[in-house]
Amino acid sequence: MKNKKQFLEIVIHGVFLILGLITVGCVLLITVYLIISGIPAIHKIGLFKFLFGTKWASTAAVPAFGILPFILTSIYGTAGAILLGVPIGFLTAVYLAKMAPPKMRAVVTSAVSLLAGIPSVVYGLVGMLVLVPGIRALFHIPDGASLLAAIIVLAIMILPSIINVSITALEAVPKEYEDASLALGATPVETYLKVSVPAAKSGIAAAVVLGVGRAIGEAMAVMMVSGNAPNMPSLYESVRFLTTAVASEMSYSEGLQRQALFSIALVLFLFIMLINATLNFFLKRSKEG
Amino acid sequence: MEKQSISEKRKIYVRFMHTLMILSAVFTCALVLFITAYVLMKGIPNITWKLLSSSPSYIDKRIGILPDILNTIYIIIAALCVVIPVGVGAAVYLTEYAENKKLVSIIEYAAETLSGIPSIIYGLVGMLFFCRFLKTSLMAGALTLVIMNLPTIMRTTQESLKTIPGSYREGAFGLGAGKWRMIHTVVLPGCIDGIITGCILSVGRILGESAALLFTAGFAHVINGFFEGLGSSGATLTVALYFYAKEQGEFDVAFAIAAILMLLTLLINLLAKLVGNIFKKRRNT
Numbered sequence: 001m002k003n004k005k006q007f008l009e010i011v012i013h014g015v016f017l018i019l020g021l022i023t024v025g026c027v028l029l030i031t032v033y034l035i036i037s038g039i040p041a042i043h044k045i046g047l048f049k050f051l052f053g054t055k056w057a058s059t060a061a062v063p064a065f066g067i068l069p070f071i072l073t074s075i076y077g078t079a080g081a082i083l084l085g086v087p088i089g090f091l092t093a094v095y096l097a098k099m100a101p102p103k104m105r106a107v108v109t110s111a112v113s114l115l116a117g118i119p120s121v122v123y124g125l126v127g128m129l130v131l132v133p134g135i136r137a138l139f140h141i142p143d144g145a146s147l148l149a150a151i152i153v154l155a156i157m158i159l160p161s162i163i164n165v166s167i168t169a170l171e172a173v174p175k176e177y178e179d180a181s182l183a184l185g186a187t188p189v190e191t192y193l194k195v196s197v198p199a200a201k202s203g204i205a206a207a208v209v210l211g212v213g214r215a216i217g218e219a220m221a222v223m224m225v226s227g228n229a230p231n232m233p234s235l236y237e238s239v240r241f242l243t244t245a246v247a248s249e250m251s252y253s254e255g256l257q258r259q260a261l262f263s264i265a266l267v268l269f270l271f272i273m274l275i276n277a278t279l280n281f282f283l284k285r286s287k288e289g
Numbered sequence: 290m291e292k293q294s295i296s297e298k299r300k301i302y303v304r305f306m307h308t309l310m311i312l313s314a315v316f317t318c319a320l321v322l323f324i325t326a327y328v329l330m331k332g333i334p335n336i337t338w339k340l341l342s343s344s345p346s347y348i349d350k351r352i353g354i355l356p357d358i359l360n361t362i363y364i365i366i367a368a369l370c371v372v373i374p375v376g377v378g379a380a381v382y383l384t385e386y387a388e389n390k391k392l393v394s395i396i397e398y399a400a401e402t403l404s405g406i407p408s409i410i411y412g413l414v415g416m417l418f419f420c421r422f423l424k425t426s427l428m429a430g431a432l433t434l435v436i437m438n439l440p441t442i443m444r445t446t447q448e449s450l451k452t453i454p455g456s457y458r459e460g461a462f463g464l465g466a467g468k469w470r471m472i473h474t475v476v477l478p479g480c481i482d483g484i485i486t487g488c489i490l491s492v493g494r495i496l497g498e499s500a501a502l503l504f505t506a507g508f509a510h511v512i513n514g515f516f517e518g519l520g521s522s523g524a525t526l527t528v529a530l531y532f533y534a535k536e537q538g539e540f541d542v543a544f545a546i547a548a549i550l551m552l553l554t555l556l557i558n559l560l561a562k563l564v565g566n567i568f569k570k571r572r573n574t
Contacts, residue, residue, distance in 0.1 A: 005467060008467075008469065009467055009468055009469055012468075012469045013386055013468075015378070016378050016379075016381055016382035016385075016386050017382055017386065019374070019375050019378030019379045019381075019382060020378070020379040020382035020383060020386075020387070020392075020396050021396070022375055022379065022439070023379055023396055023399040023400050023403065023439055023440070023443070024395060024396055024399040026399070026403060026436045026439065027399040027402050027403060029414065029418065030406065030410065030411075030414045030436075033414050033417050033418060034410070034413075034414065037417060087313075088313045088316060088317065089313075089317075091309055091310045091312075091313035091314075092310070092313040092314045092316075092317050094310055095310035095311060095313065095314045096314065099307075099310065100314065104314070107318065108314050108317060108318055110558065110562070111317060111318045111321040111322070112317060112321075113558055114321055114325070114554065114555065114558055115317070115320070115321050115324075117493050117497065117554040117557065117558055118324065118497070118550075118551065118554055119496065119497030119498075119499065119527050119530075119550050119554070120497065120499065120500075121497075121499050121527045121530045121531050121534075121547075121550075122324075122328060122497075122530070122547045122550055122551065123324075124531070124534070124535075125328075125530065125534050125540075125543055125544070125547050126324055126327060126328060126547075128534060128535075129540065130327070156320060159317060159320075163317070185295075187295065187299070187303050189302075189303040189306050189307050190299070190302070190303060193306060213405055213407075216407070217406070217407025217408070217409065217410075218407070219407065219408065219409040219500040220499045220500050220527075220531060223535070224531070224534065224535055243407065243409045243500075246409055246413060247409055247412075247500060247503065250413075250416075250503075250504055251503075251504070262413070262417075265409070265410055265413050268407070268409075268410065269406070269410055272405060272406060272407060272410070273402075275405070276401070276402055276405045279405065280398075280401065
């Protein structure tokens with residue numbers, strides 16, 4: 001009887017262990033599958049020609065598979081979104097965490113969480129019908145679907161991550177710091193910007209990195225507003241991101257073209273892993289500091 | 290008095306930064322308000338009973354989104370049925386069983402990594418892996434979503450497990466309960482709030498997901514029963530929105546779907562807040 005009970009406990013322990021290891025298994029599965037399916041095309045095309053080739057013509061008679069335009073577009077697009085989104089998100093976070101009256105805070109916080117919940121295709125749809133025609137009329141260009149439209153959509157989409165993570169970081173600042181600064185005669189605004197913000201800088205850096213990750217990985221909304229032509233990035237021109245390069249040709253691709261798409265995904269994955277490592281670094285530091 | 294003592298330069302700085310902060314917050318709110326109002330105003334007039342209750346037909350030149358609604362419900366149910374046991378199990382293992390610190394940090398690192406991977410990559414791997422066994426089907430899509438939502442369920446469950454006092458566990462052991470008995474009588478009932486919160490968050494995420502489903506669940510619009518539906522390809526609401534807007538230029542239908550998604554998002558946000566408040570109150574008393 002006792003042995004049977006012990007045996008049962010061991011079995012249950014084993015079951016929970018397996019459930020815990022599934023997560024690790026999933027990460028391994030994703031990594032292994034992306035590497036296995038991404039390497040062949042890089043091998044065939046040549047690493048240098050693949051990464052730094054400036055021409056992508058996957059269905060041409062003499063196909064060219066250079067993904068530099070996608071890489072640069074992803075980097076420019078993300079940088080643009082950060083440039084627009086971070087100042088707004090950061091100032092909103094400082095205001096909400098430190099200065100806003102409770103009622104205002106409740107309203108804005110629920111607005112931000114709604115913003116986080118809106119599906120990306122809805123952003124894409126609104127972008128398609130508001131931003132794209134707006135940009136076309138404002139800058140007198142033939143088509144408004146451009147890098148600029150994508151940057152604006154991405155900036156809006158990363159706002160909630162930046163605001164929420166920054167608020168958490170700012171709230172963790174010890175109150176003594178602020179009290180000391182206030183007692184020395186600094187005004188509240190000066191205190192929050194010159195004492196609290198530097199004290200929370202690791203957490204705020206983490207917020208920015210999280211925003212970078214979100215922006216570089218977004219596919220559907222960008223696909224709907226960026227025009228999708230494999231041009232070298234330029235603000236008013238139709239462009240293609242790493243994510244949209246995968247998504248737009250996958251349904252009809254075959255052979256080397258399909259393999260090249262997997263290689264693009266592998267490049268994107270490497271970017272994301274790099275960003276994740278940076279994020280973990282900042283999160284760890286903000287926990288310690 | 291304080292105002293008199295600071296210099297003109299500081300005064301300008303303070304006033305300028307304060308205004309900038311308020312403007313940013315107001316801008317964020319205005320943005321949300323604009324997007325919500327725009328989508329609802331353009332979408333709600335297009336939501337008709339006919340649209341909701343029929344399937345699309347080229348012969349009748351009719352567009353209906355009933356199959357997409359059903360597919361969304363099927364995929365949510367299927368994904369939750371798999372992700373809840375796995376996610377809760379993993380969380381219980383981490384907080385109750387695991388003694389090896391290294392293993393814990395590996396599992397937690399894996400969960401963090403999963404939550405940072407973009408959905409298009411999930412879609413691609415889902416296509417390569419699940420679709421090999423299941424073809425392009427709702428089930429393949431649901432399993433892809435399971436991996437995506439695993440970290441969410443794990444995190445919320447873990448958080449609520451941490452709030453169960455250690456004395457409860459010791460009490461159960463003291464009464465002679467074995468570890469498994471302790472877990473299913475004390476620990477699991479105690480973390481039900483974390484599981485529910487996780488479910489609400491996951492439903493919201495599944496509802497809004499499109500990139501991961503494009504290549505795994507496909508885009509057919511056929512009305513099926515539950516089990517039949519899981520085995521065949523089908524578009525969810527978001528995927529349908531994408532196709533109607535981008536490929537077919539049917540913006541009225543796209544806005545109707547967007548408005549439905551928006552209302553559901555609002556509902557889920559409210560629900561999450563409500564549930565959070567109820568649980569907070571219960572814990573404090």
